Amino acid sequence: MTKGKIRTTTKATDQQVIKDQDEFCRTLDDIARKGVELDTLQAAKETAMQQVLTEHDPKISELAREIARLTKMAEQWASPRRDELFARGRKSSTTALTTYGYRLGQPSLKPAPGWTWDKVVALLKSTRRRAYLVTKVTPDKEAIRLHVKPHKLAKLGMQIKQEETFYVERSTRSDD
Structure with missing residues (x-):
């Protein structure tokens, strides 16, 4: 469907009925006016959404990269010290603000070496x-x-x- 086209199928259950050709033409013109209004509102919405994305995306991306970097650093420090960090049989522990540790991912088949x-x-x-x-x-x-x-x-x-x-x-x- 292209922009500006509205397609519909006729159903016997439609409740409103057009009575004559003048009302039919008024209905078509009303569709056109409402379509312009719809396009205007959608354009305004897209503009507002783009402004929000432009404002927030750089900071969100920067924070996500920083979290990934810090997590990698923590993993590199923790891996050789697993026995010190976790009680026997445990795979996680906590700090005042976090729970950290190791968890198994979903099992998946891979070709053997x-x-x-x-x-x-x-x-x-x-x-x-x-x-x-x-x-x-x-x-x-x-x-x-x-x-x-x-x-x-x-x-x-x-x-x-x-x-x-x-x-x-x-x-x-x-x-x-």
């Missing part, structure tokens, strides 16, 4: 472990639409469908 995913796939194929391989096959809808004649689509269990929708587009021309 000297292996690549391609080598793993080849081994799985050769050792009857194909159940661990995933192959996803889907129709190339765009290629089918471009190359298969419409009368042959039915034999393939498909059809071309194109719906018509009503639209109102504001005029941008000036009547000087």
Whole structure:
């Protein structure tokens, strides 16, 4: 949908009804006026949001970099001193303002040293472990639409469908 266009489908449940062509034309003009008002409000919102981002983003980025730098420094100091910092069996501790320590991330498979995913796939194929391989096959809808004649689509269990929708587009021309 392009800017300025409003598309809708007609439903029998619509509550208001236009009574004549004059009211129809007034409704279209009202859509155009409200569209201009909407564009103006959206532009004002975007301008305000950009001002806020411009004002705050540099400081936010700077603080995030500084936190990452300090965390890395703390990790470098703590790693060789794990036994001193944590009671036996513990992985975290606290200060007046923080809880710090080590936590496990989500488990994930990685190729073992000297292996690549391609080598793993080849081994799985050769050792009857194909159940661990995933192959996803889907129709190339765009290629089918471009190359298969419409009368042959039915034999393939498909059809071309194109719906018509009503639209109102504001005029941008000036009547000087």
